[in-house]
Amino acid sequence: MKVSIVTVVYNNRASIVDCIESVLTQTYPRIEHILIDGGSTDGTQQQIEPYREKLAYYISEKDSGIFEAYNKGIKQATGDIVGILNSDDFFYEPDTIQKVVEAFKESRADLVYANGVFVSETDIKKVKRIYPSKPFKKRYLSFGWIPLHPTIFVRKGIYEKYGLYDNGYSIASDYDISLRWFKNNKIKKYFMDAWVVQMRLGGKSTSLRLQKRKSTEDLDIIKRHDLFSFFTLFCKIARKIPQYLVPQILGFK
Helix, strand or coil: CCEEEEEEECCCCCCHHHHHHHHHCCCCCCEEEEEEECCCCCCHHHHHHHHHHHCCEEEECCCCCHHHHHHHHHHHCCCCEEEECCCCEEECCCCHHHHHHHHHHHHCCCEEEEEEEEECCCCCCCEEEEECCCCCCHHHHHHCCCCCHHHCEEEHHHHHHHCCCCCCCCCCHHHHHHHHHHHCCCCCEEEEEEEEEEEECCCHHHCHHHHHHHHHHHHHHHHHCCCCHHHHHHHHHHCHHHHHHHHHHCCCC
């Protein structure tokens, strides 16, 4: 099975190399890395340049935002499986993709999801928040449950059959597409109980100043998917509290 990893970036020269190296050091051999840059002006392109020959596809041009960039990358993907790895993020271990592929083969699922962690922007060894998941039950969605988006890997055919990201949302389209997948009984899902991604705090959706806009979009998406309006939104926000507290109180191993 071939795996396509889509990375989008805009003005992130500080960590784009870590992201690319994370893909290059994976032990699984059949990986293509697709990188979509939104026309960076901070030197990001210069950081990418030495890796151009190792990328399956790379383009730098202005776009309307992260979700248009995701869609561009997915359209270029030729793999059986597609995963998202943002420019602030990196895979948990060198054999992460190997484990994901094995999970697809063993489960014969259309979608595999797992666990993720958030680390300090300045010290990646310091875990600030954990985002564990669990085997899926549809009722969880009404209580604000959804797997961390970069821990979700799907077969390319899922995008082809059920559509790409909705560009009408500027910050929460990942929640919308995840609900579309998890509410769809025709999509076979499998939970892989492993840590697969580490994300630096400080990305677009984790910035405090953008949380109000994110909550507004989340609420619209919740209503669009016939969940429980403000109750579901409250639960979704409240779930973050133990995710921050557990690593601070109990540590993380």
